[in-house]
Amino acid sequence: MRVVLLHTLLVSILLHQTLAMLSPVDFLALQSIRKSLQDMPGSHYFASWDFTADPCNFAGVYCSGDRVIALNLGDPRAGSPGLSGHLDPSIGKLTSLAEFTMVPGRVMGILPPAISQLKNLRFIALSRNFFSGEIPAGLGEIRGLRTLDLSYNQFTGNIPWSIGSLPALSNVILSHNRLNGSIPRFGSSSLTRLDLKHNDLSGPIMQDFLPPSVQYLSLSWNRFSGPVDRVLSRLTRLNYLDLSLNRFSGNIPGILFTFPLSNLQLQRNFFTGPVQPVDQVRIATVDLSFNRFSGQISPLFSSVQTLYLNNNRFMGEVPSTFVDRLLDASIQILYLQHNYLTGISLNPTVEIPVQSSICLQYNCMVPPVTMPCPLKAGNQKTRPTGQCIEWKG
Numbered sequence: 001m002r003v004v005l006l007h008t009l010l011v012s013i014l015l016h017q018t019l020a021m022l023s024p025v026d027f028l029a030l031q032s033i034r035k036s037l038q039d040m041p042g043s044h045y046f047a048s049w050d051f052t053a054d055p056c057n058f059a060g061v062y063c064s065g066d067r068v069i070a071l072n073l074g075d076p077r078a079g080s081p082g083l084s085g086h087l088d089p090s091i092g093k094l095t096s097l098a099e100f101t102m103v104p105g106r107v108m109g110i111l112p113p114a115i116s117q118l119k120n121l122r123f124i125a126l127s128r129n130f131f132s133g134e135i136p137a138g139l140g141e142i143r144g145l146r147t148l149d150l151s152y153n154q155f156t157g158n159i160p161w162s163i164g165s166l167p168a169l170s171n172v173i174l175s176h177n178r179l180n181g182s183i184p185r186f187g188s189s190s191l192t193r194l195d196l197k198h199n200d201l202s203g204p205i206m207q208d209f210l211p212p213s214v215q216y217l218s219l220s221w222n223r224f225s226g227p228v229d230r231v232l233s234r235l236t237r238l239n240y241l242d243l244s245l246n247r248f249s250g251n252i253p254g255i256l257f258t259f260p261l262s263n264l265q266l267q268r269n270f271f272t273g274p275v276q277p278v279d280q281v282r283i284a285t286v287d288l289s290f291n292r293f294s295g296q297i298s299p300l301f302s303s304v305q306t307l308y309l310n311n312n313r314f315m316g317e318v319p320s321t322f323v324d325r326l327l328d329a330s331i332q333i334l335y336l337q338h339n340y341l342t343g344i345s346l347n348p349t350v351e352i353p354v355q356s357s358i359c360l361q362y363n364c365m366v367p368p369v370t371m372p373c374p375l376k377a378g379n380q381k382t383r384p385t386g387q388c389i390e391w392k393g
Contacts, residue, residue, distance in 0.1 A: 021054050023066045025093050030055050030068070032090035037073065040105055042081040045074050067096035069120075074103030082129070083107055092117035104128030104152075111150070116141050125149035127173070135174075137162050149173040151195065159184055159201075174199070175218065185209045197221050197242065205231050218242040220265065229253045244268055244287070252288075254278045257300075266291065267308065277301065288312065289335065297322075297341075302331070310335040310359065310377070318344035329353040337377045338362045340388060364388035 031051060039046050048059045056063035062070035071094065074082045082105020091100070092114025098121060107129040115121075116138025123146060131153040139145065140162020146169060155177040163172070164184030171193040172186070182203035183196065193216040201219075204226030210217070212234050220242045227250030228243065235241075241256075242265040249270040256264075257277035267289040274295030275288065280303050287308040294312070299319035301307055318336065323346050325331045332355060341363040348368045352358065359373035361381045 021066065022056060022063065022068070026066070026068045026096075027051075027055060029090040029093035030058070030061070032088045033071075033073075036088035037083045037085040037107065040081040040084050043075055043083065045083065062099075064096070068094045069096050070099040071097060072099070072101045072103075074105060076101075076103055081105070087112060087131075089114040091115055094118065096120055099123040101125045102129060106130055108132065110134075111136055111155075113138050115139065118142060119144075121145055122168075123147045126153070128152040130154055132156065134158075135160055135163070135179075139163055140165060142166070144168050146190075147171040147173075150177070152176040154178060156180070158182075159196075161185075172196075183209060186211060189213055192216065194218070207231055207234070210235060212236060214238065216240045219246065220244040222246055224248060226250070232256050235259070241265065252293075257281045257283065297336075305331060306333045307331065308333070308335045309339070311338040313340060315340040315364075316342060320345050326352065326356055326358060329356050331358075332356055334358045335374075336360055336363065337373060340364050340383065342388075344368065 034046065034049055045059055055061055060072035061068060080103065082103045084106040086109035087107060089112040091112060095117060097118050100121060104127065110133035111131050113136045116136055119142060121142050122144055125147065127149050132155065134157035135150065135155050137160040140160055143166065145166050149171065151173045157179065158181035159174065159179055161184040164186045167188055168190060169186065169188040170190045173193065173195045175195045175197040177199055179199040179201055181201065183201060185208060186194065189211055191211050191213050194214055195218045197218045197220040199222055202223040202225065205224060205228055207230045210231060214235050215237050217238060223246065225247040228248050229251050233253045233255060236259055238259045238261055240263050241261060244265045244267045246269055249272065251273040252266065252271055252275060254276045255278055258279050261283045264283050264286045267287045269291055271291040271293060273293065275293050275298060277298055277300040280300050283304060285306040286304045289308040290311040292313055294314065296316040297309060297314050297318060299321045302319060302321035302325045318341055322331065322334060323344065326334060327350065337359045343365050344360065346368045352369065352371060358371055359377060360367040361373055361377055362383050364383050366382055
């Protein structure tokens with residue numbers, strides 16, 4: 001009996017010494033987080049979470065001194081099953097936490113408002129789970145937050161205006177949720193990425209809502225409206241722009257095509273007027289389709305590799321530079337269907353390179369070559385004469 005008691009006492013002392021390595025507050029917080037989450041079938045993430053050992057050696061737990069400074073929940077290997085359950089409010093007790101991530105899984109429920117207690121948080125990424133409810137406005141109290149990724153969840157309600165006031169934000173990724181209302185004014189001079197696609201956001205984008213530092217901007221699949229010419233003119237560092245599938249209107253500034261863009265997506269809006277680049281367009285992909293652009297097609301677009309100008313109101317001759325670029329395979333896709341174009345200097349006997357594609361049907365001319373067009377282009381090769389006369393008049 002005496003030996004058993006001595007052994008028990010020794011184990012108790014050793015256990016106390018081991019657990020003393022981590023703050024009791026953080027230790028209890030990790031325990032609560034563990035109880036609220038489970039490995040999905042095929043995941044073994046929590047196998048190392050044995051609370052008789054030092055939690056700083058757990059998978060995904062990183063410490064400095066006696067505090068947890070980073071928490072990466074789940075196995076980060078690509079394709080690995082994630083976690084299920086809900087996130088316990090005790091996450092707010094890890095007040096030294098600077099990084100908090102969670103792999104894709106089936107974690108549900110709200111994002112606890114207690115997360116606003118993490119004043120040292122710099123990075124949060126909880127993408128591809130099933131979080132719901134509103135985004136906590138308290139996130140706007142984490143003044144040092146740089147990256148906020150809550151994409152591919154089920155968040156509803158508005159984007160809290162307090163988030164827009166965060167001074168250090170560089171990445172905001174809230175795409176593929178159910179957010180509505182207007183967007184806040186983002187005041188961070190270091191904001192480089194703003195991704196809000198696939199939500200139900202609406203309203204205009206005011207001139208000073210986005211800082212000139214933005215390089216990646218995706219607002220597609222929302223209900224934004226109004227002009228954007230003044231907003232875009234300020235974003236001279238853009239390398240990716242997607243405003244597709246909204247209700248934007250007005251003109252597009254010609255200076256936009258001089259920005260260091262690799263991809264420009266403006267399709268399916270209500271943009272109007274002529275499109276007049278101020279210099280040769282060096283953008284790999286430009287999609288202006290399904291708008292109300294008019295006037296002649298600028299020859300400065302002939303350097304674009306993939307160009308969609310279909311379903312607009314362009315008229316006149318297709319510039320000869322397009323033909324040259326098409327025949328030397330510099331242009332891979334040239335979609336001009338469903339406009340009011342009157343001609344193109346393309347010999348009917350010429351062979352189009354196999355890696356290039358052109359669609360000319362439903363214009364005010366008979367297409368000189370026949371190439372496969374998208375099914376949505378329909379079967380009519382030429383626009384009715386009456387429409388062409390009326391448009392020309």
